Amino acid sequence: MKHWETVLQCLFAIIYHGTTALQMKTIYCTISESCECDFKPDVQGLEWDLYKNLYGQHLAQEIVSEAVVGFLQKDSPDKPLVLSFHGASGTGKTFVSSILGRHLYGAAMSSPYIHQFIPTLHFPLLDRVQEYRSALKRWVEGNLTACARSIFIFDEMERMPPGVTDVLVPFLGPSHVMFRTNYRKAIYIFISTAGQEVINKLVLETRQAGKEREDIQLRDLDASLAQAVFNTKNSGFFQSRIISEKLVTCLVPFLPLSRRHVNRCTRRELCQRGECHRRDIVEAVESSLAYTPEDGQFFSNTGCKMIPAKVNFFL
Ligand SMILES: Nc1ncnc2c1ncn2[C@@H]1O[C@H](COP(=O)(O)OP(=O)(O)OP(=O)(O)O)[C@@H](O)[C@H]1O
Ligand SMILES: [Mg+2]
DSSP states (O other), rough: OOOOHHHHHHHHHTTTTOOOOOHHHHHHHHOOOTOOTTOOOOOOHHHHHHHOOOOOOOHHHHHHHHHHHEEEEHHHOOOOOEEOOOOOSTTSSHHHHHHHHHHHHSSSOSSTTTTEEEEEHHHGGGGGGGHHHHHHHHHHHHHHHHHHTEEEEEEGGGGGGGSSSSGGGHHHSSSSSSSTTGGGEEEEEEEEEHHHHHHHHHHHHHTTTTTOOOGGGGTTHHHHHHHHHHHGGGGOOOOOOHHTTOOOOOEEEEOOOBBBHHHHHHHHHHHTOOOOOOEEEEEEHHHHOOOOSSSTOOOEETTTTTTHHHHHOOO
């Protein structure tokens, strides 16, 4: 530890009287750039969890692991890590954000340094965009001052009033470093179903061409996904500078889940309930779900989202 940091710590210990621990920590973190809050990343655990528990998402597994590992290797990153998850409902987007929280902070969403925003809850009214923008800016600034390693998760972006998240533009690029606060160590995760048509179409075409879904690479999707998200009115990124200025580090496509993935979800759910061998339930759940396209019925319309409810029903 640098000498001046030791001096700072001693000084703060002396003036501790009358100040709460959290206030002390905030003051210390503002002055010392080395403050990492309770950040204790377990990269191997993250990679293993994604490999073992996330089904049918080879792109998300690779992209998220590589992006996080690369980002954490840098002591002074040149920009924050910005990930944007896209794909159909029930394919694992929110699930992966919880896995990330668990392996970066040792606590899924309960860490005080993981901030989750849900538009219907936090930004429900279309005519309050200006108000939401100011509040969001203040909130992000305040939290980054308290902890440079803060994680901000914006779920269900398709319900975000257009223009709200553009207030984050200055925080997401390389240029924004305010006095004594390092804005470049933060992680932002945006989540939406926007772009699902582009992803689903490619997966279907791949299948129809007799190729494996694992043959799909990010470069097959990257540009068309960015374009779809930018041009879709209810994507949360409609004509957003976050896209046009390429502030997203990685767009992460989540592929539609097919019957074998859904069956894995059902088996896992059954095993967690001590009913590992109930093949009859796996079959019942599979045939109770709806699939697309009409001709072929390959992909579950709700991914794995309905599995616990279906298992409850059939067990
Ligand atoms: N690819 C997957 N592998 C393993 N489990 C999955 C996968 N996708 C979904 N699940 C299971 O289904 C549940 C619901 O998925 P999740 O909440 O991540 O969906 P989502 O993509 O966020 O959908 P939505 O857009 O509707 O919010 C997860 O908690 C997880 O148990
Ligand atoms: Mg979700």
